[in-house]
Amino acid sequence: MSAERALEGNTGVMVKVKEFARLMKLRLASLVVFSAGVTYVTAADTINWSTLIWVLVGGLLVTGAANGYNQVIEQETDKLMTRTANRPLPIGTLNTFEGLAFCSVIGAAGIVLLWTQVNMLSAILGLLAIVLYALVYTPMKKVSPLAVFVGAFPGALPTMIGWVAADGDITIGAWTMFAIQFIWQFPHFWSIAWILHDDYEKAGFKMMPTAGGRTSASAIQMVIYSLVLVPMGFLPYWLNLTGLTSAIIAVVAALLFTYTAYKLLKQLDVPAAKRLMFASIIYLPVVQLAYMFDKI
Numbered sequence: 001m002s003a004e005r006a007l008e009g010n011t012g013v014m015v016k017v018k019e020f021a022r023l024m025k026l027r028l029a030s031l032v033v034f035s036a037g038v039t040y041v042t043a044a045d046t047i048n049w050s051t052l053i054w055v056l057v058g059g060l061l062v063t064g065a066a067n068g069y070n071q072v073i074e075q076e077t078d079k080l081m082t083r084t085a086n087r088p089l090p091i092g093t094l095n096t097f098e099g100l101a102f103c104s105v106i107g108a109a110g111i112v113l114l115w116t117q118v119n120m121l122s123a124i125l126g127l128l129a130i131v132l133y134a135l136v137y138t139p140m141k142k143v144s145p146l147a148v149f150v151g152a153f154p155g156a157l158p159t160m161i162g163w164v165a166a167d168g169d170i171t172i173g174a175w176t177m178f179a180i181q182f183i184w185q186f187p188h189f190w191s192i193a194w195i196l197h198d199d200y201e202k203a204g205f206k207m208m209p210t211a212g213g214r215t216s217a218s219a220i221q222m223v224i225y226s227l228v229l230v231p232m233g234f235l236p237y238w239l240n241l242t243g244l245t246s247a248i249i250a251v252v253a254a255l256l257f258t259y260t261a262y263k264l265l266k267q268l269d270v271p272a273a274k275r276l277m278f279a280s281i282i283y284l285p286v287v288q289l290a291y292m293f294d295k296i
Helices: 002-023 026-043 049-073 096-118 120-140 147-167 172-195 197-203 216-232 244-267 270-293
Strands: none
Touching (some): 026 049, 049 096, 049 120, 096 120, 120 147, 147 172, 172 216, 172 270, 216 244, 244 270
């Protein structure tokens, strides 16, 4: 009997671990932190592998905390949407106290690690990302489409954290990488909002750029923002941060991204929005890796 109880206990612990990983959106958090790591390598004259590891670990914990706080705050609205109804809090595998406690612990740990193992400024930026995402962006989603604009700030901060970890300050390089990821987020998140528009309406979220939702006016804005990425692709080269090869790759990637947005404008349907979403997912790592391998 004791062996059976021990097995049940171990199973229960594993279930909790799995649910905490889902709460922090571990896979998504890892993709976000990828930007911080790549930007650190791009900025660093000499790679300090210890610093890089702490940037990744601290960034993962901070991002996971922000994601978790978001789910704690939105647990009732998550029940209304098909996409989120099976999250840990709506289905009861985690309760509010567990969610808050877990997010507070990993968030604090991430900030402390960034502060002590990287530098103070990266820790401050990490804290700012949590506050903006959880306390400003999350409640604003029900108030105004400007929530996407607000959410783009914490979404782009990992690039700034990575640069600051290498450079020690918020220099023009940090602002440049931040700006590229900041602009990229608009067509990226609006394409997702287009796909999930019906689900978002159930929860009262205002995620599309125009009140009409899936309209040509919304699609035009996606084209405009993706088009802005074309000249921005040259910025790191113009500023002598990276080489010409990466600039060409970035511009070509942005043109293909813009073409996908244009196709959505012509078709105004969910399949076209899905293609735009996938194009956005491909664009960012391709461009950031190109900068990293072509740094001067």
